[in-house]
Amino acid sequence: MRWVTFDCFGTLVDWRHGLLTSADLIAPGQGARLLEAYNRHEHAVQAESPTLRYRHVLAEALRRACQDEKVELNEDDAGVLAATLPYWPVFPEVGAELSALRAAGWNLALLTNCDRDLIAETLRRLHVPFDAVVTAEDARDYKPSTAHFDVFRRSHEPSAWVHVAQSYFHDMVPAHRLGIRRVWINRLGERAPDETIIQTVLPDLHGLLTAVQDGRRP
Template sequence: MRWITFDCFGTLIDWRHGIGTSLELIAPAKGDDLLAAYLRHENDVEAAAPRTRYREVMAEALRRACADLDVTLNDDDASVLATTLPYWPVFGEVGAELSALRTAGLRLALLTNCDRDLIAQTLRRLPVPFDAVVTAEDVGAYKPDEAHFERFRKAYEPAEWVHVAQSHFHDMIPARRLGIRRVWINRHGERPADAGVVREVLPDLRGLLAAVERA
């Protein structure tokens, strides 16, 4: 079986747009600043409490971001990201590229830092079906912990496997440690110090099938 695993948010779903526009609802004109502050905190919250549900991770990271910027956050507004997450937009090229992988006979899976109920709602927005999903809730850990990858490998024993993701930190680094072939979707033009360890790099998913075959 030939498998392609994906990160979801940032790779298939435009989570920065989703978070930024959601935060505008509670703090008009401060969405971009809150997004930047939120991104600084989310990894720390996940690392400190890896068994915490993702909806609670988002709420706590938002509380910290608001505190940084002296933004008043009402208690019932802390759940805004979990509420809006199912409506965050899919990147425009995703449908065609996933369909091409399907046509080529590849199986598709998600390895996501998310809860089961939230990813179930997101799957309804993705334009092709997925054959498997591994969540942070399933493994009791958040990437860059290797638990997602280990669970997938044990459950599906892929004969060939390429992992595709936007986050160098959360996905490329652990995939490299485990010897998994990988394609980096570098949507933000990042230049990490060890970027050279990923041979296949694309600015978005266009041309993904060819990159997967090279990998």
């Protein structure tokens, strides 16, 4: 079977917008600062406790971000990111591009650094069925570990496989390590630390079917 696997948050769902606006709910006007501080801590929390539920990763990284930025955080508010995550917006082109892949005969899967219950809430917003989901709970680790990819490969034995994601660090690096074809959705206009890892680059999901079908290089 032919598969396209996706990261979810940052690739299909506007993670930055969701986190920023959620942080603004508890610290009005401080969302941008807290977003940047949060980014400095999330991977460290995951690396310290690879089996920690993602909702607890969100809360602990937010606590550390608030401490960095001298923003008072009531303990009751530490769960705001997990509470709002099911409502974070999907990028506008996602529905049409995923539908085009399915119509062309590709199976779709998510490999996500998320909890099963949280991703179940997010799936209803994507409006396109997914054939498989591998979460951090299933992998018992967080990307950039290869555990998600290993679990997926053992379960589905894909005859063709393309991985699509926004994060160079979390997704492009492990997919390259495993020899999986990959499309980098470079929404932030970043420069890759190692250009040899990159195959196809798109600024968003527009034209994804063509990129997947022909495997063109940038």
